[in-house]
Amino acid sequence: MKSCSPASESLNCITSDGNTRSTKKSGKERHFDFGSHPRRHVALKLAYLGWAYQGFAVQENTDNTVEARLFEALLKTRLIQDRQSSNYHRCGRTDKGVITIDLRSSQFCGGLGVSLPENLDPGTKSKACTSELPYVKMLNRVLPQDIRILDWAPVEQGFSARFDCQSRTYRYYFPRGFLDVELMADAAKRCV
Structure with a gap:
């Protein structure tokens, strides 16, 4: 030690x-050789408090977005080589909750969403399966406290958070303060 x-x-x-x-x-x-590692297509479930950011999606006029912080963490943990090759999808600019992306994997024996390196030695594939990298722990360790990865799941290679989305639910939370919530709810009903 x-x-x-x-x-x-x-x-x-x-x-x-x-x-x-x-x-x-x-x-x-x-140097980190991404070509010698398998990749796994996963869905990541995330949550964030957005007050400190200028939206979720990366924008040209600011780098103070949730997505920018997420990609900084993905690069820092070396789960991706770069954004362009990560097969990243989200539902839309303002959507949050689930994204799909290809991450570095420890699964040389294959599995759901796993793509093996082209130059893989045949003896490597016969290794016993190990547990997957602790994606949630790795990312939450380097993300700001107001952005959290809640869970992950392997998904089929072609699955897209944008194109395979079946429904969307938006929830907005705000501090109550001195607001008249009943009056606001009544006003909102009139808009429906």
Whole structure:
């Protein structure tokens, strides 16, 4: 076991035998080979408090959106290589709740929504199935506290949150404060 503390451009590490060892920080990010990992098409269920953001969908005039924070987390956890190759779908610009996306997987033995790398060694496929990556835990660890992944499920390769959506339900929550909720409900009935 070792314990490290930053000191200017190096890390001072105390090793298990009590000695101190200094290592240089590398400014380079290590290469990650996405091509050697299977991918799994999944549906992610998410929830967020939107007061701090300028909408859900990424926009040209701001990067302060829920979707921008979500993709930052997906990239940071290396669950995707980039947005363009992630097969990402949502119902629409303002919809929230469920998205579909291809994520890095640990399932070399296949399974629902899994696509194996083209250059896969045949011996690798015969490995025993392991549990899937803990997507919810990985993402919630790096997402802001007001954006949460609630659950995930594997889905068929062609499934799309946008085109296979059968219904949509919108719920809006706001602080009650000094609002006359009964009067507001009566007014809303007149619009129907």
